[in-house]
Amino acid sequence: MLPFLVDLVYPKRCAGCGSRGAWACALCLEDVPLFEQPWCARCGVPNGLRCVCRELDPALDAVRSVGPFAGWLRGAIVAFKYGDETDRADHLAELLAERAREFGPDAILVPMPLHPARLRQRGYNQSALLAERVAALLGWTSSPLVRRARDTPHQVGLGADERRSNVAEAFALAERAPDLHGDTIVLIDDVITTGSSLAACAAPLRAAGSGRIVAATLARDI
Ligand SMILES: [Zn+2]
Numbered sequence: 430m431l432p433f434l435v436d437l438v439y440p441k442r443c444a445g446c447g448s449r450g451a452w453a454c455a456l457c458l459e460d461v462p463l464f465e466q467p468w469c470a471r472c473g474v475p476n477g478l479r480c481v482c483r484e485l486d487p488a489l490d491a492v493r494s495v496g497p498f499a500g501w502l503r504g505a506i507v508a509f510k511y512g513d514e515t516d517r518a519d520h521l522a523e524l525l526a527e528r529a530r531e532f533g534p535d536a537i538l539v540p541m542p543l544h545p546a547r548l549r550q551r552g553y554n555q556s557a558l559l560a561e562r563v564a565a566l567l568g569w570t571s572s573p574l575v576r577r578a579r580d581t582p583h584q585v586g587l588g589a590d591e592r593r594s595n596v597a598e599a600f601a602l603a604e605r606a607p608d609l610h611g612d613t614i615v616l617i618d619d620v621i622t623t624g625s626s627l628a629a630c631a632a633p634l635r636a637a638g639s640g641r642i643v644a645a646t647l648a649r650d651i
């Protein structure tokens with residue numbers, strides 16, 4: 430379909446204020462800007478904001494996020510994840526690809542898996558949609574190498590230690606996952622807080638011989 434027809438049929442709406450014409454309008458972007466360099470080499474939080482390396486799980490070598498979990502970005506993630514607005518995937522993936530690119534020149538993108546019950550409920554894994562699009566943009570591979578070994582209660586409202594024990598051994602290598610001969614793994618997720626879920630997801634990959642394990646997320650909860 431021609432681009433202007435696509436816009437007519439699927440109008441873009443700003444995730445912050447609902448105005449038409451863009452996935453994030455200029456005013457909302459000004460309100461909650463994307464993270465900009467210089468930022469901390471490990472946690473990816475821009476200089477001037479509080480570095481969160483101390484809270485970041487040691488299993489993650491580095492993290493890059495598009496912006497803070499606030500304003501239009503928070504609205505976009507909620508709509509994408511819970512509101513069936515999968516049309517937002519392309520826009521969000523473009524932003525995420527710009528962050529993940531730094532971990533190249535080549536890497537395997539691994540989406541944070543959803544438990545099968547939640548996948549059935551939602552109909553899609555938002556992290557997998559992102560990972561596939563980011564892979565296409567960067568010419569990398571996206572592969573669901575990790576699966577949920579058991580369901581875990583929501584992490585919201587839990588402290589760092591509780592989060593860690595909540596997700597311990599929650600993940601296992603997917604069947605038919607290849608040996609990882611020192612490959613760089615970029616875990617893909619929507620929001621990072623302490624990184625305990627991502628770190629738990631990293632454990633079976635490290636055991637399978639991966640190299641560096643990093644994460645690219647849409648938002649950082651700060
Ligand atoms: Zn707006």
Ligand SMILES: [Zn+2]
Nearest residue numbers: 469472480482
């Ligand atoms: Zn830091």
